[in-house]
Amino acid sequence: LRTPLNAILGWSQIIKSSRSEQDTAEGVEVIARNARAQQTIIEDLLEMSRIISGKVRLDVQRIDLAAVIEAAVETIRHAADSKGVRIQLLLDPVAGPISGDPNRLQQVFWNLLSNSVKFSGRGSRVQVVLERINSHVEVSVIDSGEGIKPEFLPHVFDRFRQADASTTRRHGGLGLGLSIVKQLVELHGGTVRAKSPGEGHGATFIVMLPLMAIHPEPELGPARRHPRKGSDAVPTEDCVTLDGVKVLVVDDEADARSLLRRLLEDCKAIVTTASSAAEAMDLLRKQIPDVLVSDVGMPQEDGYSLIRRVRALPPSDGGQVPAIALTAYARSEDRTRAMVAGFQSHVAKPVEASELVATIASLAALRGNSPRP
16 A cells, blocks of 8 residues: 555645646656556455455346456456467357356456466466356366465465565565455355466466356345545755765566655755666665665565675775665564664655655755755
8 A cells, every 4th residue: 555655645746836738748647657557456356355344235136247258358358468468268158157146257257367377477378268167167268377385285375475585576566466365255155276386387367157146135225335436744945955965776566666756856965776776776876875775675685685795895896875665564573673783764655755864864864965955
């Protein structure tokens, strides 16, 4: 929740203080993109809350499952096309109708397809197979993506569980999507299971739904409807002037890097950005910054590893550069871990511009490069 909120709040401050049409257009685009990301997270949390509290109601009717699957595919197709993933449908037209809630079942297949596309590489294929087997129908979503470790397979549908929950993970999310799938399928009297030969060999998710297992009840009244997927900031013009202060910003998110560059350059800082720990080390060797500002959760090598590598350098090579951990990991234990790793300061996302700039100014003063108030 904190990561997209950081970009939303930051760019809203820029738009409020800027009269540039270009800034406004760029800011609105970033805000919209991150608001959609946050909306997905919030919807998953609310959906799981409704499921746990028993407040999910099914609008049961006779449905054509093939049409529901096709609708889910159309919803995810743009994301698949943009990633270069081809979706292939193999739907048995005589699989037979079932009883169920078309919107909830579309949500099930959208989640499964989204998961497969997310973990599939460019040029790969995702297959959706619908077939009737005895007294039930089976829908298989098959991908050739990253696969699932054998030891994680029994936990793949657990709430808040992810195969890679480390700070170096490449894929975001809450670990709720597959749990929601399992709960909704079971509400329809069905089952869902996952299988995978292992890492790098793809995965298959199989949904089994009984024919006419749920019988609609008489309508007793208007149907209840549930939501579907669907402090004042300090102005940046009040910031300390960071004249001549060289800041190296490290973050794997392009929106976050763009936001920080803009905020700091507005305060006259000299900003260099890196998208990874490796790139940051290369830049630091070329020119030692006055302050290092690094994200913690990054693919391949996280911020903790980066700061330990920096602290292993001799002072003449930047080993003592003041550093700030700017991160969505905001618990007290995260703060302690950042300090132990070698950061001088821990700032949680979303950050107020004035707080970040004041922290940078304070650390820059430690190196004898004091900015003007």
